[in-house]
Amino acid sequence: MTENARVAPEAVRTVACIGAGVIGGGWVAHFLGRGYRVVAWDPAPNAEERLRDLVSAAWPALESLGLAEGASMENLSVAATLAEAVADADFVQESAPERLDLKIDLLAEIDAATPEGVVIGSSTSGYSMSEMQGSARTPERLVVGHPFNPPYLVPLVEVVGGERTERWAVDWACDFYRIAGKSVIGMDRELPGFIGNRIQEAAWREALHMVAEGEATVEQIDLAMTSGPGLRWAFFGPCLTFHLAGGEGGMAHMLDHFGPSLKSPWTRLEAPELTTELRDRMVAGTDEVVAGRSTAELIAQRDRRLIAVARALEEVERAEAAERAEGTA
Ligand SMILES: NC(=O)C1=CN([C@@H]2O[C@H](COP(=O)(O)OP(=O)(O)OC[C@H]3O[C@@H](n4cnc5c(N)ncnc54)[C@H](O)[C@@H]3O)[C@@H](O)[C@H]2O)C=CC1
Numbered sequence: 159m160t161e162n163a164r165v166a167p168e169a170v171r172t173v174a175c176i177g178a179g180v181i182g183g184g185w186v187a188h189f190l191g192r193g194y195r196v197v198a199w200d201p202a203p204n205a206e207e208r209l210r211d212l213v214s215a216a217w218p219a220l221e222s223l224g225l226a227e228g229a230s231m232e233n234l235s236v237a238a239t240l241a242e243a244v245a246d247a248d249f250v251q252e253s254a255p256e257r258l259d260l261k262i263d264l265l266a267e268i269d270a271a272t273p274e275g276v277v278i279g280s281s282t283s284g285y286s287m288s289e290m291q292g293s294a295r296t297p298e299r300l301v302v303g304h305p306f307n308p309p310y311l312v313p314l315v316e317v318v319g320g321e322r323t324e325r326w327a328v329d330w331a332c333d334f335y336r337i338a339g340k341s342v343i344g345m346d347r348e349l350p351g352f353i354g355n356r357i358q359e360a361a362w363r364e365a366l367h368m369v370a371e372g373e374a375t376v377e378q379i380d381l382a383m384t385s386g387p388g389l390r391w392a393f394f395g396p397c398l399t400f401h402l403a404g405g406e407g408g409m410a411h412m413l414d415h416f417g418p419s420l421k422s423p424w425t426r427l428e429a430p431e432l433t434t435e436l437r438d439r440m441v442a443g444t445d446e447v448v449a450g451r452s453t454a455e456l457i458a459q460r461d462r463r464l465i466a467v468a469r470a471l472e473e474v475e476r477a478e479a480a481e482r483a484e485g486t487a
């Protein structure tokens with residue numbers, strides 16, 4: 159149902175990036191690295207210089223990952239006005255500050271200036287599109303495309319529409335982001351914080367509780383994640399990781415064994431009721447992800463990946479230390 163779109167996702171040539179700070183600039187670098195022409199607009203007086211610096215700094219990483227054919231920093235232009243930036247766009251990515259009033263007005267302005275049938279994605283990290291699309295004339299083409307920082311290296315983008323978004327726009331955006339090299343989660347309903355932020359904000363809230371109450375230092379919290387769960391989450395995620403915590407009994411044994419501790423005061427958050435339905439859903443969902451692999455196979459995969467991540471980090475750290483010693487870092 160993407161016939162409502164002006165161009166097919168695979169025919170996109172020009173992307174407009176509105177707002178070019180940390181995330182907008184990261185999107186610009188990503189799209190350039192993938193061979194698109196990018197037109198950016200940002201109202202800050204030093205925006206162009208800052209953006210070109212960000213892209214230049216990102217370029218070596220993009221080169222080492224492999225640039226798309228024709229990819230070049232020369233394909234970036236910075237427009238003088240928002241209307242100029244979106245005039246020839248096949249897709250628009252909005253990455254302005256996270257303020258609801260600003261997003262509502264800006265998305266209406268982008269919508270009014272953007273050619274018909276062009277999908278507009280917002281990088282918002284928490285607002286729902288239903289909250290933001292109220293003033294747009296054609297809200298049916300507005301979607302959330304929530305990235306992770308930096309968008310040119312972290313692949314995930316979460317895509318979801320609002321109450322007034324049409325299905326074709328969500329499908330189109332999912333297809334486009336995939337073609338543009340992203341790992342896409344297309345969501346069929348709006349959730350506060352989407353999926354990734356909902357998970358990481360829970361950990362973040364606990365970290366802030368611990369620092370506020372003097373229970374742990376920032377260093378301890380970061381070490382706890384980078385030497386612990388974070389290493390595993392890079393490849394298995396919390397569900398498959400805890401499946402292995404149940405040994406041969408897998409997720410079922412894990413929930414039966416450790417489920418009651420969800421109610422213990424380890425966490426300051428309200429715990430969900432571990433109903434039979436939730437337990438069974440977790441076990442079935444984990445079985446799908448396991449896809450027939452034995453516990454031994456999963457352990458071997460996990461260990462190979464842990465070693466690979468550790469080696470890769472060591473290599474980077476050694477290179478940085480050598481650069482520091484040479485005074486180049
Ligand atoms: N920083 C992060 O880690 C992440 C941020 N996001 C989302 O990305 C969006 C941008 O956040 P950041 O890049 O971190 O903020 P930022 O403050 O680094 O960049 C915002 C940019 O928007 C520009 N701007 C200000 N008013 C504007 C307007 N009316 N129209 C267009 N641009 C305007 C600013 O000059 C600035 O360059 C937010 O919605 C945020 O929630 C999403 C994922 C991660």
Ligand SMILES: C[N+](C)(C)CC(=O)CC(=O)[O-]
Pocket residue numbers: 283305306307355
């Ligand atoms: C800090 N943040 C909530 C804006 C972070 C994100 O939205 C995603 C990320 O990059 O972790």
